[in-house]
Amino acid sequence: MKVVAILGSPRQAADSTKIAEAAAQAVLGADGEFQKFAINDLSVRGCQACYACKKKAELCVIKDELAPVLAACREADYLILASPIYIGDITAQAKLFVDRTFSWFKPDFYDSPNAGRLAGKKILLVFTQGNPDPGFYKGSLFAALEGYFQRQGFKAKYVVAAIPRGPEAEAKVAEAQKEAAAAIKSL
Numbered sequence: 001m002k003v004v005a006i007l008g009s010p011r012q013a014a015d016s017t018k019i020a021e022a023a024a025q026a027v028l029g030a031d032g033e034f035q036k037f038a039i040n041d042l043s044v045r046g047c048q049a050c051y052a053c054k055k056k057a058e059l060c061v062i063k064d065e066l067a068p069v070l071a072a073c074r075e076a077d078y079l080i081l082a083s084p085i086y087i088g089d090i091t092a093q094a095k096l097f098v099d100r101t102f103s104w105f106k107p108d109f110y111d112s113p114n115a116g117r118l119a120g121k122k123i124l125l126v127f128t129q130g131n132p133d134p135g136f137y138k139g140s141l142f143a144a145l146e147g148y149f150q151r152q153g154f155k156a157k158y159v160v161a162a163i164p165r166g167p168e169a170e171a172k173v174a175e176a177q178k179e180a181a182a183a184i185k186s187l
Contacts, residue, residue: 001027001029001031001032001033001077001078002033002075002076002078003024003027003028003032003035003076003077003078003079003080004035004036004037004069004072004073004075004076004078004079004080005017005020005021005024005034005035005037005079005080005081005082006036006039006069006073006079006081006082007020007036007037007038007039007082008039008040008081008082008083008090008091008093008094008095008097009038009040009082009083009084009091009093010040010091010093012038014082014128015084015128015161015163015169015173015176016082016083016084016127016161017036017082018173018177019082019126019128019159019161019173019176019177019180020036020080020082020124020180021036022177022178022180023080023124023126023159023177023181023183023184024036024078024080024184025181026180026181026182027078027184027185035072035076037069037072039066039069039093039094039096039097040093042064042066042069043064043065044064044066044093044096044097044100045062045064045066045096046096046099046100047060047062047100047103048062053102053103053105054107054109057103058103058117059071059103060100060102060103062100066096066097066100069097070100070101070103073101073118074117074118076121077121077122078121078122078123078124078184078187079121079122079123079124079154080123080124080126080184081094081097081098081123081125081126081145082094082125082126082127082128083127083128084127084128084129085127085128085129085130085131085137085141088137088141089141090127090141090145098145098148101152104116104117104152105117105152115151115152115153116151116152116153116154117152118152118153118154119152119154120153120154121153121154122154122155122156122184122187123149123154123155123156123157123187124156124157124159124180124183124184125142125145125146125149125156125157125158125159126158126159126161126176126180127141127142127158127159127160127161128160128161128163129160129161129162129163130162130163130164130165131162131164132162132164133162134160134161134162135160136162137160138160142158142160146158155187157183157184157186157187158183159176159179159180161173161175161176161179161180163176
């Protein structure tokens with residue numbers, strides 16, 4: 001069993017990271033492998049819309065520090081994408097990763113019901129936000145990202161953790177860790 005976590009927070013000890021790590025531990029067996037990649041620590045370029053991944057390659061042809069991350073994702077049984085919500089969206093770091101997963105679509109993805117090269121994989125999307133209403137972005141942002149990965153053939157779920165700053169934050173993180181663990185197991 002192999003789990004890869006993509007960490008979109010610019011902060012090292014982010015709540016989204018803690019939740020992603022708890023979810024990974026929930027599905028890892030004794031011989032499991034866990035890799036995590038903090039996108040903020042990497043030198044990464046965005047998708048260049050070159051379409052090389054549809055014409056001459058099955059991988060993104062950009063040779064930067066995200067290339068081995070994308071390769072690790074191809075080998076994983078479970079993916080976890082974790083990001084706080086900043087200014088109503090996932091972080092710029094997480095968005096760079098998501099944009100580069102365009103390479104996971106097959107060349108005929110516009111017309112094919114089996115659009116993804118990684119179809120059948122499982123992905124848990126972990127979002128943290130300061131807004132106390134966990135459903136605040138449910139109909140737009142969260143559903144769109146879940147739908148994007150489902151279109152690629154992933155079994156996808158998302159977990160939203162509303163963690164306002166203050167004395168209750170630690171308890172909210174612990175609650176979200178349990179929710180994420182249950183969500184990934186249900187995939």
